[in-house]
Amino acid sequence: MAQAAAVSLGQEVGRGPGAAAHAALARAHRDVLCPVGRPQDGEAHARRRLCRTARRALRRAGDPARRRAGSALLRARPAGRRPARAAAWSRPSQEEARPGALSVGSRKARPARARRGEDFDVRLLDGRRESLRYRVADGEEHLRLDQFLAKRLSWRSRTSARRLLDDGLVGLEGRSARASRRLKVGEIVSVTLPRPVRDEYLVQSQQDDMELPRLFEDAHLIGIDKPAGVPVHPSGRLLHLTVITALHRAYRDFDDPTKDVVPKLCHRLDLETSGVLVVAKNQRALLHVQKQFERRTVGKEYLVLVHGELVDESGLVDLPIGPTISGEVRNARAIRHDVGQASRTRWRVESRWKGYTRLHIELLTGRHHQIRVHMSAIGHPVVGDKIYGKDPELFIRHHARTLTEADLELLELPRQALHSHALEFDHPEAGAMRLESPWPPDLTAFTDGLEPLA
Incomplete structure (x- = not known):
């Protein structure tokens, strides 16, 4: 069938310009090359290839009428083709595949799942607000309300903005908030962002205003003394109780752009590592x-x-590090x-206890x-250390x-003793x-309980 269509198509393209040739080619495109329903196994690729060949041949033809017809074919789709094709290609429902199962198409039947850009506003980074x-x-007047939301909530899609409207989470002072509403200059649009579903049970009200000790702060940089157990940025199950979200709650000002400060991490520390962090x-x-x-060029100490008692007072570890097998x-x-990759770590002993040693580390890589x-x-x-x-x-x-309790005794500390x-x-203004x-x-409380060396 596909070969016959190809021969007929070649004959039609080879003829001179005329309505008959264009009509025949349109019929071939509609009825033979792109039929309604799912193609048979061996014909799908051939039909798609013939479609492309037909349309390209028309566009390359010298006759302007043919070029216009080819462009029209590129844009045109047979009426009713998409719904019929979707119905023919639809997969069997779970009721057909497994009796007694819930329907695939039912939203209520599926467990709630966080959708990208909706469960957590990554650009906003403000879980409490x-x-x-x-x-x-x-310049924003006469915009539709859904267009305005898609523009201002740039991390969300227009469909997501419409969903906020459908859920009644958008308000417009003095007028009803519907997607097609045209806005006026000076109007106030209020948006209520739903609480994320992924970590709602992890967020405790008394921890919303997390204290981060400051080591330094000026108009350019913030030096944080990061506590152990606090992630530096949202990841996994912890989205809001992080360093960067706490700083966004403290420094972002959405009502006054001239006072709005967007803190950004200059580097990272592991979840269980405490100490100096620059923002x-x-x-x-x-x-x-x-x-x-x-x-x-940054000095990192x-x-x-x-564990154990090192014999030497100082040393250098020069061993390459790569992914574990x-x-x-x-x-x-x-x-x-x-x-x-080449990796070098210089160390020296600071304190010794029976079975333990505190080291001062300088990272050369x-x-x-x-x-x-x-x-x-x-x-x-x-x-x-739970991994190494x-x-x-x-x-x-x-x-x-x-x-288990035995695991906790083996670990000795709830977090790794790394600080x-x-x-x-170099500071951007003040220099070194x-x-x-x-x-x-x-860690001081732990080492105070250790037995010192005689």
């Missing part, structure tokens, strides 16, 4: 500091408590002499989990929230700068 107010500015208040400061991290922990690292991997490689893993410590399965059980002690870099954070109270 549940309502926004926007004033219609010059930029403007784009110039962000680029200035990030370039220094990229060029490895850590304090870490490890075995193990169930995603993004875990290992010493890889084949594909690993910045690989993922570098300190933890290197300390484990030399036989002195970080205390409380005494039992690699501890992290899996911790993630599944199935740690970002100091950062040295050093930020320091002392050994944190929770």
